[in-house]
Amino acid sequence: MSALRNVGRVHRSTTAFLLCDIQERFRSLIWQYPSVIATAQKMVASHKILDVPLIVTEHYPKAFGLTVPEIDVSSAKVNLSKTKFSMYIPEVKKELKGVKSVVLFGIESHVCVLQTALDLLEDNIDVHVLADGVSSINQSEVEVALNRIKAAGGYVTTSESILFQLVGDATDEKFKAISKLVKETQESTANNKLFTFKSNI
Template identity: 70%
Template sequence: MFTSRVVGRANQKTTAFFLCDIQEKFRSHIYQFPAVVATAQKMIAAHKILDIPLIVTEQNPRALGITAPELDLSQAKMNLPKTKFSMFIPEVEKELKSNNIKSVVLFGIESHVCVLQTALDLLENNYDVHVLADGVSSMNSYEIQHALKRIETAGGYVTTSESILFQLLRDSNHEKFKLMSKLIKETKEATASNKLMQPAASKI
């Protein structure tokens, strides 16, 4: 009997973007923080173009501050404070279920704490998880590779911002293809200079 292979293909209509704790007080402590912000800006622009829900959290904002101000959250579906490390809090879980979300594109900080625990919670609850290698970081750069490997081992998918955006489009006949192509071109320089994509040995 033929059994279809599970490949974790993201679908525009059943995908949500998760922006995890990219907060102001982390700015001087996170490895390649500007690169994380640049990727988040690209994904925020994409969420507006593709009408994909954006869910944002802030870890203990009284202590760690609000999300970096250069990130435009004006059209975010949710922007919630939390104390739990994982973004998979009751309000978020309810939102995902009510909107028939099947897959999540995850980016933010820290890779080995909030990003990892969010990914594990989502996977445990049968969501496909796509973590952006060019959009996650930690205070200690060596933590990144280990966190991504752990997520892959658990069944998550490690990908890049550009790859997932074209996956969501699927076809050059997509009505938003030209707008997305323009976004990719506008962010080309930031994408090319993103040191989070370099081999782990160079992250020192």
């Protein structure tokens, strides 16, 4: 009998959203930062609809500021400051007890996002990185980082795809609200320039 294949299914009861370091200081530095912010806004809105916990970090906020005001993180399970590049600090690990998969978005793709993904994967937690929700100062770093995460066993997906995976069925009680959110964010999704990922593996 062959071993069961891990296809990266996500379920609302065992999934968490991780918002990584979308802070004010980076506003003029990150490639396509408005698209990163727009995707994060969509995911924060969906976390409230789907009752999926949201975990937020801010990297050394004394230097880089707080999460940009366009993103309301007041409903986050925790909002933690950190100096380690990876979000997977002890306080976050504690909050992820019982979580089997995370949806990861934020900055920078090749630093904090990548190191967070690798730490989570090493701890047997599936990682779904949003290609329309991560970026870096240098555009070329993004694709390299996403390929690195994919090679390590992570999944590269999009915000809209992951939301419909979490709903799973048009008869689900959350479907109408998620469908409405997707329609409301259709323009920002269409204008998102972060969809440049090409798998090299």
